[in-house]
Amino acid sequence: MPSPADASAAAAQLAVLTSAFKELFSTTFIGFSIATALYGISVLQAYLYFRRYTKDRWTLKTMVGTLCALDTLTTIFVAHSLFLFVLGFLNRKLDLNIPWSFTAEKLLVTIITFIAQCFYAHTIWKFSKHIFTTAFVSILAVGTFGLGIYTTVHLFENPALTSISTREFLVISGLVQGLAALNDITITGSMSYFLHARRTGLASSDKLIDTLVLYGVSRGVLTAIAQIMFLVLNVALPHHQFWIPFHLVVGKLYVNSVFATLNVRQGLSQTEVQLGHLSLVESHEGDQMRTKPITFAVIGEGRSVFTTIGTFSRGSGIPDAEQG
Template sequence: MASAAAAQLAALTNAYKELFATTFIGFTVSTTLYGVSVLQTYLYFRQYTEDQWTVKTMVATLWTFDSLTTIFVAHVLYVFVFGFLNREPEINIPWTFTAEKLLVTLITFIAQFFYAHTIWKVSLSKITTAFIVVLAVGSFGLGIYTTVHLFKNPALDSISTRSFLIVSGLVQGLAALNDIVITGALSYYLYIRRIHSLASSGKLIDKLVLYAVSRGTLTAIAQIMFLVLNVGVPHHQYWLPFHMAVGKLYVNSVLATLNVRQSLTQTEVQLGPGVSQLVNQNGEKSHIGISSKPITFAPIGVTNSTMTTVTLSRSGAPDVEQG
């Protein structure tokens, strides 16, 4: 009897140690990323005061969710530390962890929907946009299901059940697949513009392609590692750092997409429903115009006094205007 109690206490201690270690690592990484998102949010509201209220509301919502997830992760770490010190007889998932998971699900959906608008404006492809939206909605719906499951079953072993692992794996799998599709679509349609654009616009489009690949790779890798570790080693919590980081990667990718307008040379960027803005090489705003269209990147090349705009028509063919 005594040996069984000792074995149970040892198992409990090891479980708490693992929870503390993985949560601490995740908290450290996520807090660092949160600092970056705070800076990016400040820069956005300082530099882009002309954007429509819908874009500003999206940014404020993402920052609020990001802040709450940081607070919730800190609370989870607090619970695990003092639970270990008090030698509680069982391990339950804190409600703040489940709430943080819900917010990450919402952040992922908002970010992927944002990029669905970007794909639509760049390509005007209903099929590609619809596919991205379906994947985003599917991941969001299953994410809500797993969140409700955790609220109803807060025991730690509930996340290791076969049914939960299947649904959770689908959530991360759909999200990772969507990131890959978004990255591939952005790169492909921007590359088409690269082929049909003038030389002065080519370098700019190359930068946009590189940026699209970079942001998509980070979020996709985080989702894939989350999936592999969650399903591959279900009785361990090695996936926690990736779960805590992935939401903040989405927030920073959206904010970076908005803030990059200031750094692109002679680039007209429409974010919608939002603002069309032309900036020069020194980063000074040259033209501000309100646009009701969703999201597009329209490179502008300036040679002497001639300005060339490269866009795609609804049929997908490039339209070049000079003036």
């Protein structure tokens, strides 16, 4: 018979395992619930995109289809992880190894993040032709992707939950979230700066630019906050899993931000602003038409990519669209 001391130690160990299991399940369930709601929004946005923009380039359609498929797989993998947690709890098998499906979901989130950040790097380039900013965003995207792949391989090789609390993993994982957050802030700041620099003093165009800046900032802030919270909770509380909800949500936020960026073209065109062509007339001075250029990074429809929302000439009476 085991001694009372051994029985007490076993009971204490079981209590610790049960507490850790409950924390792991609850944080995953909370994150999955929020992520699933965001997934529903992503599906709706993908549907609207394919319905509205039938003439978009095949590369854009492929990107949207790929993101939608990856987003669907991440949802399935997290659901599978929760199923394994529940099944283990019902069978009284408190397995604290990270399920393969959860690690696979992390891999897909890394790919989603890379695609989204490359999309915005391309947008910044078409929008500003600023090679330094574009290169910086691209380098951060590649760095985040490479380190994300490294941590994923580490988890496949070391599935024990304790492996994510090691110093090496925490440092590299922190770099992943830090680089991703820095990239989101850079993207948001550069887009806002380049847009603000194109303010013309015309009320209608400035209002449009303010709207676009507000939209871009809100997009970047959400993903940056999710990455920063992921980083802070992962590093500050390495023996807890409070970071999981932010990890599960961040991929959905990237997908939603890309889809929303593409779908916003419909709303802009309803105010006579179309991606690739803008027809805004501010005022007339006698027989002279007074207009000024407004430029914004856009993804055009058809076979051409339009980088100028509107270019207007004085006295012509006809606004011209410049293609890039």
